[in-house]
Amino acid sequence: MQEILVLYYSHRGSVRALAEALALGVHQVPGMAARVRTVPRVSTVCEAVESDVPADGPPYVEPADLQECVGLALGSPTRFGNMAAPVKYFLDGLAGPWVNGTLTGKPACVFTSTASQHGGQEATLLSMMVPLLHHGMLLLGLPYSEPALNATRSGGTPYGASHVAGVDGSAALTEDERTLAVALGRRLAETARRLGGAR
Template sequence: MQEILVLYYSHRGSVRALAEMIAQGIDSVPGAAARLRTVPRISAVCEATEPDIPSTGAPYAETQDLEECIGLALGSPTRFGNMAAPMKYFLDNTAGPWLSGALAGKPACVFTSTASQHGGQESTLLSMMTPLLHHGMLLVGLPFSEPDLTRTRSGGSPYGATHWAGKDDNIQLTDEEKRLATALGKRLAETALKLHAR
């Protein structure tokens, strides 16, 4: 069984919900298994720390998770059209895999959630792609052959899976958002297995 890392940061739960749907898509592909991981919250206050093990959800990611998996799904909420600081902090500390080329040639996809419908979903997805390209990863998106991309009235982008949480932080994904996230996970897993077999 080949593992694909689903690495996310979720503040209120929407990105975690997307991560779980992407993991379902990965797990639906024979020979592939999702490895869910998160990153700790960070603070500008030096004394503020997170526990070594999260109280709920996925364990914290380690560099080894990146090296061991054959693909990566990366998710973060939007912060002013960019990825959230905890995810950026984690990626900023991946010089080891970058120097060794551990991620080069592996496929990756990205996903996000915003409170406002036009709150920078696509720019956030693009901001997450940049470090992945520096690592030499191959990006997987959602083609318009996925009918839900043209049907959705909430989240969904050819750049990656998205969710529109609204001002009330609704973590309930729409049916279209669920299907798009699952389809993205499936595409990532299928691509990863093909590349790994070469």
């Protein structure tokens, strides 16, 4: 069984819901499984401030997760059109895997959530892609052959899965948002499986 690393940070649960939908899509591909991981919060001076083990949800990501995965789905809430500090802090610490080419040639996708409809989803997704390109990853988006991409009136972009959570963060994933997140996870797993077969 090969594994896709579904790695995210979630403040109110919206990005976690997207991560779970992506993981479901990964599991729909024979021979593929999702390894769901998160990153700890950081303080205002950019230091990890959580205990070594999260109180609930998936465990924190470890270097072995990056090495062992055959693909990566990276998720973050939007902060003024950019990824949240915990995700940036994690990515900034990947000099070793970058030098070693740990992620080179592996497929990747990104996902996000915003409070408002025009809250910077696409800018955030693009900002998350840049470091992955530096790692030599092969980026995937959502094609318009996915009917929900044309139908959605909430989240969902060609750059990656997304969700409009509302100002209080309480809105659940819409059917289209969930469908697109599942489709993105499935597409990532299918691509990783094809690339693995070609090696």
